[in-house]
Amino acid sequence: MTLVMVVTTMAIFATMALALVRALKGPTIYDRINAVNVFGTKTVLIIALITYITGHADLIDVALVYALINFIAVVTVLKLAKTRDLASSADVADGAVEHD
């Protein structure tokens, strides 16, 4: 049983590596943010799998917290990248974001 879970964990690690490739390659900042979002979702799954592999039922709380924090992190980075201003409530940036 543990073997199957370890194999699944490896598959998810591979997915994370692929997401990391996209995050490094870009080309737009939105590509990077999207890749980081996938990376975060996979982290949650890995923590859930580790909970079962090790048998420490408490770890599932960490996964739950990470699922929440990941969303906030993506929203924050998106807002910072787009408006360069975390304090405003407006969405539309007057300054354009440089593409790298």
Place this chain on the structure above:
Amino acid sequence: MIDNDILRIVARFLIPLIMLFGLYIQFHGEYSPGGGFQAGVVFAAGWILFALIYGLDAALRVVPERAMYILMVAGVMLYCAVGVAGVMLGGHFLDFYPLLPGEHAAQQFGIITVEFGIGVTVATVVMLFFTLFARRKSQWEAAEVEDDQP
């Protein structure tokens, strides 16, 4: 980001859940990983999500900056008070056993109170970090305008 309807509605739904989950971590430190520090961060994250969607001004109307400073200090004071109370009643610093008659009850009371102090401090400090960081741009712009005028 208030004009993104979908994001706004989902955030409105999530914010109470995030804050409640922060408090859950706070009070279940005995039974699962967590405790004051993580709980404070998660609780503050709920407020930060609100600030991101509705703007910093609206968020500061919910939790005023003054209240943050007061609570920040109050949390540390609570922590110290429990520690010093142990010394006063004839133990070491942060020794919970002299606080209450029963050993288990004393331990539980001490840990919950201390963790609560930590949680309050961490939550308000994280909120303050965000506030100061988010204000940077407007302050910087204001300084620039002043520089332009002779």
Place this chain on the structure above:
Amino acid sequence: MSKWKERIGKILRSMRYILSLTIVLAALWLAVSGVYKPLIMLLGVGSVALVVWLATRMKVVGVEHNPALYAGRLPLYWGWLAWQIVLANLNVARLILNPAQVRPRVFKVKVPHDTAVAGAAYANSVTLTPGTVSLQMTAGELTVHALDRRSAEELKSGAMARRIAWLEGSDTEHP
């Protein structure tokens, strides 16, 4: 007189939302807690009260917390949506393994729902099924990016919009 009636109705409605938020939060606490000692339960009551108080201060209590949304239709919709997600995933997985067949397109679909919540549910369901991503939602219209014709046709057939309308059926209030 009617003005008073309106105001009382408004208060009653917001009480209803607050009550339903309280029930949801209490249920969540009981579900994740797993420790049913008096002390922890007492702290739970305090936590729920604090969160509800802050939520009303933030004014985030609203139609999102309408009890009708948690009614029996939701699990049925989720079941249907899960099946749609499986089908859409198979299609997109095929396209990823064979990227030459990708024919991206952008088009608009009507959002036939009254409430903003239903609109958001629709847009999220569209994004949740791979092959279609909602780009922007304006009044009554949703701009969608689709990966190929089949995903686009699937969405244009309106099956999902009809189900969302059925989901919100019992709720006719405007936010």
Place this chain on the structure above:
Amino acid sequence: MIETVIDIVSWICLLLGGAFGIIGGLGLVRLPDFFTRLHAAGVAETLCPLLIVLGLVLQSGLSLLTLKLVLILLFLLFTAPTATHAVARAAMLDGVEPSLGNDESEPTSGEPSSNT
């Protein structure tokens, strides 16, 4: 007997979930432009968690752990499309142009069409 069947179903779910994760990751690297890559991220964010959580739930039966797992899945399915939409909307408002394929070159005639 029944336990073996449940075990096997759960293995299949876990492995399929991992496979869909890798397919999504591949798509994230292979597909041509930003908007198409969003769909690949969608594969990695919907069916992959769905199958893996299903596999784990079958392992643990009815317990507190199951409940928290289902909560995680709900949170993920709730937030993932929202984040994707926010990123897509920001990119579109920022002027990232989606590349569009034309229907004329679509190989529909030769392909057996399976309507779902």
